[in-house]
Amino acid sequence: MLRLLLEQNPDSAQAHVLFGEALDGLGRTPEAITEFEAAAKISPSEPNVHFGLGYLRWKSQQYDEARQEFHRELALDPNHAQALAYLGDVEWKNNHPDAALPLLERAMKAKNDLRIGHGGLFAAPAITGRARLGAGGARPDVKAARGIDIGD
Numbered sequence: 001m002l003r004l005l006l007e008q009n010p011d012s013a014q015a016h017v018l019f020g021e022a023l024d025g026l027g028r029t030p031e032a033i034t035e036f037e038a039a040a041k042i043s044p045s046e047p048n049v050h051f052g053l054g055y056l057r058w059k060s061q062q063y064d065e066a067r068q069e070f071h072r073e074l075a076l077d078p079n080h081a082q083a084l085a086y087l088g089d090v091e092w093k094n095n096h097p098d099a100a101l102p103l104l105e106r107a108m109k110a111k112n113d114l115r116i117g118h119g120g121l122f123a124a125p126a127i128t129g130r131a132r133l134g135a136g137g138a139r140p141d142v143k144a145a146r147g148i149d150i151g152d
Contacts, residue, residue: 013043017052024056032056040069045076051083063090081111 002019009015020035036053039046054069070087073080088103 011042013039013046013049016042017046017049020052020056024059029056029060033060040072044072047076048073050076051080051086054083055086058086058090063093066090079106079110081107084110 016039020032024032050073057066070083073083084107088100091100
């Protein structure tokens with residue numbers, strides 16, 4: 001069904017995003033990255049496209065590429081809480097706590113109820129003696145699309 005939507009709308013960034021989300025939900029992250037790349041190429045200023053691509057690259061441990069995408073999202077929306085938080089995590093993973101902490105603090109200010117289910121985002125403030133980020137398991141905007149017919 002989603003593949004048909006994409007075939008009928010090959011120039012639709014949203015169709016590529018939906019297909020990418022479905023692929024990621026099925027554990028097909030490399031294919032999801034390809035779809036998000038297509039969406040970003042079609043509509044580079046589409047909200048959340050760069051965050052979604054950055055998240056998928058982060059999830060695939062492609063931290064340099066993730067960093068670039070989070071910066072692109074932040075150029076469009078400087079207060080995108082999740083892009084700030086994941087960019088902070090990338091900086092933390094690259095052993096740059098001085099860069100990570102301000103990003104994490106900005107993320108918390110941008111969205112007081114930010115809950116990111118990743119240990120690195122909780123550990124940074126705790127290790128430095130600053131207040132902890134909230135615990136929780138919420139996923140970012142990249143939705144789990146399990147069980148959706150993608151037309152394979």
